Amino acid sequence: MNELLCVTGLKRTFGARAAVEGIDMSIKEGRCVALLGPNGAGKTTTIRMLTGLLPPTSGTIKFRGEGMEDDFRRHIGYLPQAPVYYGWMSGRELLVHAGRLCGLSAAAAEARAAEMLERVGLSDAARRRVGGYSGGMKQRLGIAQALVHRPRLVIMDEPVSALDPIGRREVLALMRELKEETTVLFSTHVLHDAESVCDDVIIMADGRVAAAGAVEELRSRYRQPIIELRVEEDARSVAWADEMADGRRKLPHVDSAEHRDGSLRFAVDDLDAARIALMQELVREGVKAARLEAGFSTLEDLFLKVVEGRGNLARTRS
Amino acid sequence: MAIWLVLVRKEVVEALRSMKAVWLPLVFILLGAMQPITSYYMPEILKHAGNMPEGSIIQIPVPSAGEVLAQTLSQYGTLGLLIVALAFMGMISSEINSGTASFTLVKPVGRTSFFLSKWAAALLLVWLSFAAGFGASWYYTVLLIGAPDAGAVVQGFLLYGLWLSFVVTLTLLFSSLLRSPAGAAFASLGTAAVLAVASSLFPHAWQPGLLAGIAAEAVQAAANPKATAVVMITAAATALAAVLACLSMKRKALP
Amino acid sequence: MNQTANLDFSKLVMVLAPLFFIQFILLVIALVMLVRADATRGPKWMWALIIIFINIIGPVLFFVIGRRDRR
Numbered sequence: 001m002n003e004l005l006c007v008t009g010l011k012r013t014f015g016a017r018a019a020v021e022g023i024d025m026s027i028k029e030g031r032c033v034a035l036l037g038p039n040g041a042g043k044t045t046t047i048r049m050l051t052g053l054l055p056p057t058s059g060t061i062k063f064r065g066e067g068m069e070d071d072f073r074r075h076i077g078y079l080p081q082a083p084v085y086y087g088w089m090s091g092r093e094l095l096v097h098a099g100r101l102c103g104l105s106a107a108a109a110e111a112r113a114a115e116m117l118e119r120v121g122l123s124d125a126a127r128r129r130v131g132g133y134s135g136g137m138k139q140r141l142g143i144a145q146a147l148v149h150r151p152r153l154v155i156m157d158e159p160v161s162a163l164d165p166i167g168r169r170e171v172l173a174l175m176r177e178l179k180e181e182t183t184v185l186f187s188t189h190v191l192h193d194a195e196s197v198c199d200d201v202i203i204m205a206d207g208r209v210a211a212a213g214a215v216e217e218l219r220s221r222y223r224q225p226i227i228e229l230r231v232e233e234d235a236r237s238v239a240w241a242d243e244m245a246d247g248r249r250k251l252p253h254v255d256s257a258e259h260r261d262g263s264l265r266f267a268v269d270d271l272d273a274a275r276i277a278l279m280q281e282l283v284r285e286g287v288k289a290a291r292l293e294a295g296f297s298t299l300e301d302l303f304l305k306v307v308e309g310r311g312n313l314a315r316t317r318s
Numbered sequence: 319m320a321i322w323l324v325l326v327r328k329e330v331v332e333a334l335r336s337m338k339a340v341w342l343p344l345v346f347i348l349l350g351a352m353q354p355i356t357s358y359y360m361p362e363i364l365k366h367a368g369n370m371p372e373g374s375i376i377q378i379p380v381p382s383a384g385e386v387l388a389q390t391l392s393q394y395g396t397l398g399l400l401i402v403a404l405a406f407m408g409m410i411s412s413e414i415n416s417g418t419a420s421f422t423l424v425k426p427v428g429r430t431s432f433f434l435s436k437w438a439a440a441l442l443l444v445w446l447s448f449a450a451g452f453g454a455s456w457y458y459t460v461l462l463i464g465a466p467d468a469g470a471v472v473q474g475f476l477l478y479g480l481w482l483s484f485v486v487t488l489t490l491l492f493s494s495l496l497r498s499p500a501g502a503a504f505a506s507l508g509t510a511a512v513l514a515v516a517s518s519l520f521p522h523a524w525q526p527g528l529l530a531g532i533a534a535e536a537v538q539a540a541a542n543p544k545a546t547a548v549v550m551i552t553a554a555a556t557a558l559a560a561v562l563a564c565l566s567m568k569r570k571a572l573p
Numbered sequence: 574m575n576q577t578a579n580l581d582f583s584k585l586v587m588v589l590a591p592l593f594f595i596q597f598i599l600l601v602i603a604l605v606m607l608v609r610a611d612a613t614r615g616p617k618w619m620w621a622l623i624i625i626f627i628n629i630i631g632p633v634l635f636f637v638i639g640r641r642d643r644r
Contacts, residue, residue, distance in 0.1 A: 051424045053572040071426040078424045084417035088335045100324045101425040344595050404637040
């Protein structure tokens with residue numbers, strides 16, 4: 001698969017504050033890539049630099065592939081976080097205008113506009129002024145204007161976060177369709193949205209790339225065996241759990257223990273050995289186990305670790 | 319070029335839909351036509367005002383046609399400039415603030431094209447309005463007072479049009495530099511006012527502020543030897559303001 | 574009006590009629606735009622009064638600062 005976009009050392013500071021602190025990333029043609037991270041991680045700043053709206057402080061953005069040597073903006077479609085369009089135009093006029101700005105002829109722009117309106121379900125509202133559109137309609141119009149010139153890369157900034165559940169489902173469905181046709185990069189702070197649509201994930205935290213790769217690859221790379229233990233509420237068991245959690249009590253093969261959602265969660269290096277050690281400990285100390293579960297960490301654990309650990313995964317990875 | 323025409327077309331359609339292309343000429347016509355009418359009827363009105371002391375005889379001569387047109391220009395120099403600055407103060411900044419500029423500029427559209435399309439549309443609208451207004455003033459002057467020298471009127475029109483173009487360009491420059499539309503209007507009117515005051519304080523310093531006075535002399539068929547030089551300087555200053563606006567657009571971070 | 578009786582009254586009407594007409598058009602356009610506006614700076618009735626009672630300047634003020642675009 002060809003590399004479509006290659007970013008090296010991209011950095012942007014606003015005054016003294018660095019919003020993006022030198023990131024590298026690459027996007028392959030035909031992939032659907034999620035830029036995942038908590039609010040304030042630098043996702044929007046990165047996207048604004050990719051679209052050419054914001055000049056980077058340093059670093060390079062290279063679009064590759066045939067035909068990309070001229071103005072790269074001809075080949076990208078962009079849906080901003082809060083789309084704003086000329087309220088005095090009708091939906092159809094706006095799409096025709098967008099198409100013509102991308103170099104389509106008047107006739108081609110008209111045809112494409114009609115096609116896109118149909119596709120995003122705005123045909124009935126085509127003659128109405130954009131100023132009177134609802135939020136969901138504006139979002140769909142935004143998707144239509146981003147696709148009107150058949151871009152090779154579609155960039156979407158938080159495409160579903162502002163929508164109600166129904167709008168969310170519609171847009172996610174549209175994105176699934178879209179990724180069959182073109183390369184998609186979208187940002188989100190919701191792991192579930194990223195997992196359900198995309199092939200690759202780039203996790204950002206504090207202006208850095210904390211982890212990147214295909215979803216499956218990340219899942220296996222950061223997979224760690226864990227044991228979850230829920231104990232009864234009696235004084236002895238609770239005291240034991242607290243001692244485990246704050247590290248006063250150690251067990252072989254257990255790297256760390258923490259409270260989460262009312263359970264005690266152990267990160268272990270050898271699942272079988274740790275399980276035996278733990279059960280022996282429970283018997284020895286007279287701790288009443290309510291539930292014990294062994295398994296592997298999920299992407300969500302990785303994401304939470306990145307968000308809470310503030311990007312120190314990048315160091316452990318390399 | 320093709321993209322630039324698409325942008326200009328959008329500006330023109332917007333001016334028509336927002337009625338700017340209608341009200342601006344109408345206001346300029348009213349401003350222009352009022353001057354010859356007041357000049358013509360003022361002596362009569364004063365005569366019949368009734369608050370004159372008994373027996374006082376005031377002779378107010380009706381001014382000449384050239385003088386009336388010069389007065390029209392001074393109307394445009396105050397109210398006209400104010401309205402022009404207010405009409406175009408948000409042309410760039412409001413698009414940047416709202417995000418519609420970003421919509422346009424993620425497309426393969428040069429930021430220079432973006433500015434030049436707005437500049438062209440603004441100049442077109444201002445010249446159209448000024449032509450309509452000054453034409454109305456000319457018409458009423460001929461009707462009520464007498465025919466001025468046509469060559470002189472056209473010359474004065476062109477000279478004053480250049481001064482208006484300079485102020486419009488300043489407004490767009492400040493609209494690209496400042497976030498606030500009111501700030502852009504204030505800055506461009508302030509610059510125009512400073513230049514105009516400077517022109518009476520330092521009549522020997524050649525600068526665009528002299529142009530309004532030169533145009534007023536021109537309609538009265540009085541040639542000013544400085545005219546050519548001041549025209550060149552104003553045209554150069556206008557072009558410089560446009561170049562600065564393009565540079566400011568190029569360096570801008572858009573939302 | 575009898576104060577200006579010795580002015581040529583019909584000429585005055587001829588001269589002023591087009592201007593009144595233009596003022597009227599300006600007023601009507603402003604009122605139509607006001608009614609159709611999505612959002613205005615300040616209440617609509619206030620703008621209606623400004624447009625109707627302040628000659629020329631009223632409509633102009635509405636055009637340049639009265640409208641708030643909903644985009």
